[in-house]
Amino acid sequence: MAGQLPLEGVKVADFSWAYAGPIATKQLAIFGAQVVKIETHSRPDSVRIALPFIGKPSRNSSAVFGNFAPSKLSISLNLNMPEAVAVARRLAAWADVVVENFSAGQMATWGLDYARIRESNPGVIMLSSSQQGQTGPTASHPGLGGMLQALAGFNHFTGYPDRGPRGPSIPYPDMIAPWFSIVAIIAALEHRQRTGEGQYLDLSQLEASLQFLAPAVLDYSANGRAGERRANASDEAAPHNAYRCRGDDRWCAISVRSDEEWRAFRGVVGDPAWAGEPRFASLADRIEHAGELDELVSEWTGEREAEEVMRLMQEGGVPAGVVANGRDLHQDPQLRHREHFAMVDHPRMGTIPVDAPAFRILGTPPDIQPSPSLGQHNEMVCRELLQISPEEYQTLLDQGIFS
Amino acid sequence: MPPTNAAGLPLSRYRVLDLTNEIGFLCGRILGDLGADVIKVEPPGGDPARNHGPYYHDDVDPEKSLYWYAYNYNKRSVTLDLSQPPGRDVFARLAAEADFIVETGTPGRMEALGLGYEELRAANPRLLMTAITPFGQTGPYHEYKADDIVAVAVGGLMNLCGDEDREPLRIGVPQAYALAGAQAAAGTMIAHYQRLMTGQGAYVDVSMQEAVANALPATQLEWFVSKEVTRRGDRHPYGGRMTRGTFPAKDGFVASHLFWGVGPGARMKGLAQWIKDTGQETTIGDVDFTKVTGFSITQEQVDNWEEEMSSFFSRFTKAEIYREALRRRAFVFPVSTPADLAEDPQLKARDFFKPVEHPDLGSVIDYPGPFCGFSETPLSIRRPPPLIGEHNAEIYEALGYSRQQLNDLKKAGVI
Incomplete structure (x- = not known):
């Protein structure tokens, strides 16, 4: 009632x-x-x-x-x-x-x-x-x-x-x-x-x-910066992109900001040798080498379903989510709940x-x-x-x- | 600067406690814009969301985040450590007199602190509490984390943006946070209206994922009805063919579109006549687009017309194009940069951008003005975004704390 x-x-x-x-x-x-x-x-x-x-x-x-x-x-x-x-x-x-x-x-x-x-x-x-x-x-x-x-x-x-x-x-x-x-x-x-x-x-x-778009307006007014197209690159996170997964046009977004999240991310992907390399040591390093990092992450995600990538990442404490199409929205367990x-x-x-x-x-x-x-x-x-x-x-x- | 006094504004009788980070601070700002006394309750050291760029003069400093400024003016700030019992006592006193609480803690955090809605409502039955989280308070994903890129992914917006041969794209300025904050404000106001009628408060549970899903007009229906998955792409289906929406100009890009069919075809008139008038060789100028249908033309014809538009626009600057488009009522707009917006004739005529003085910076920054024009209760930027804990003394003293007590709390690291 x-x-x-x-x-x-x-x-x-x-x-x-x-x-x-x-x-x-x-x-x-x-x-x-x-x-x-x-x-x-x-x-x-x-x-x-x-x-x-x-x-x-x-x-x-x-x-x-x-x-x-x-x-x-x-x-x-x-x-x-x-x-x-x-x-x-x-x-x-x-x-x-x-x-x-x-x-x-x-x-x-x-x-x-x-x-x-x-x-x-x-x-x-x-x-x-x-x-x-x-x-x-x-x-x-x-x-x-x-x-x-x-x-x-x-x-x-x-x-x-x-x-x-x-x-x-x-x-x-x-x-x-x-x-x-x-x-x-x-x-x-x-x-x-x-x-x-x-x-x-x-x-x-x-x-x-x-x-x-207010932050961008302020950036121009205060700093004279007009902004640009950067695909999914970020000044605050890397990895920070949509990564190709197994299947036809399947993708999962992953975002790793803090060192804590980076450690969690390494754990989820099984801590391969590349993850320990100095070029990925600090957030600044990871951002500087974001392109190389993206390729390595894609190799890992490419072997898995997008849903599985999301689940493994989230269970490990890393923000991640399937790039949802109409079907995904209808099947999303959280939206259903x-x-x-x-x-x-x-x-x-x-x-x-x-x-x-x-x-x-x-x-x-x-x-x-x-x-x-x-x-x-x-x-x-x-x-x-x-x-x-x-x-x-x-x-x-x-x-x-x-x- | 307009007066800081909110008298006469619709929400000037109310106080808001704003415990939000980036996924909710637009909600608190909207209530502040409407005249509420919004108190940002920050942990000592400041809201962690102050650590998002861009920064004033690129100086990475929590009190110089332009991102934070944009969504935290019309608020005052206190610091308070809710992890310490004395901090929670102070908060309970604030909450007993508050009308709204907006918070973005992980689900269960406020309850764990003994500051859940049920507890606070016991002392203040009129309290309205809005909780904004990535996925909502309950459900299989309620403990999952999401920032902007993850939220636009799981909400479906990202899949509509980008090219088919490349990765899906986010919009370059965070949108999921703004969608969540704005929709939280709408839900809060609806619950507030109910409170006006009944005297009873309410709890509002907002999901950022759903806020993004609500920004898509037909994606979920396309799947539900025809089991079709919408594909992103530079070109999109229109009237049975694939069309594009942006074209290069001399100094950037413009947005325009081909139209055909009985009604929409008439929209081509302004552009067609314009191309003719410049003397450029044209096929667009000779077609009656109201008589064209998707079936009567080939994709190649569409491509050729778009090629003609492209070569036409690339002869002019964006400003030249927009000026002439306005005169001819042609469906053409610039792809604006912030520099273009600052010079936009309409925004200038409406005096939209507002200079805000930042005494701490010794500087004036232009902000976007109000979200809506109100004829009788016009909104304004009454106070700049606060420094961390800027209003500790005035707010806590008004609450009944003595100088001595405040000093003790400060020594204990509570405020």
């Missing part, structure tokens, strides 16, 4: 789409906030049509959407129609929190900018999560998360010295912004509770990303694994319900949440605003 969820009673009008907004509102929804996702048939949320689908591809069968929209309600509004926009405004007036991540300025075209929402909802909290913020010369410049990742500088620090910049093949800033969005929204809720005052939250995904993948029964997709948050609030598990089909809650949202009469709802239906 779940008790009361932490955010029960918090009402969220969620205009967000793709990743950055929906990942934030997912956490709010599974912890009890009532999140109404405002969508449209004519231009569905790109995640509704993101691979992979389960079963026949449709707007209601993307597993990715299933992962990012659990426990949300869905209303479909054709925002090209003034009557639909009127319903959207009523939702904004109903909400404690309005969330959106369109290009800067888009909400204003519907009269749904903060200034106008506040006219009917003076205490509203509105969070706009955009690539580069709501103000400034590039506020409305179009781009994708993968490109913003480059603008923020992640790629500059990532890659092999003899090749160009690299970066993870995901829209990484979209994966950073949500956590700051949640923090900002709850802080604003507390401020409102105390003062009655709402506020506007302008979250720039670029600025959020730079929190994750944590029930990281919540298996949710979805009416159309069957059972799908939804990522649980990295945090467990003891005694208060999240309530992870299936993602909604597009427009599944049109009537419920209008009738129960907005108190629209049966007659008026029929009129809205006849006008076709939910199309």
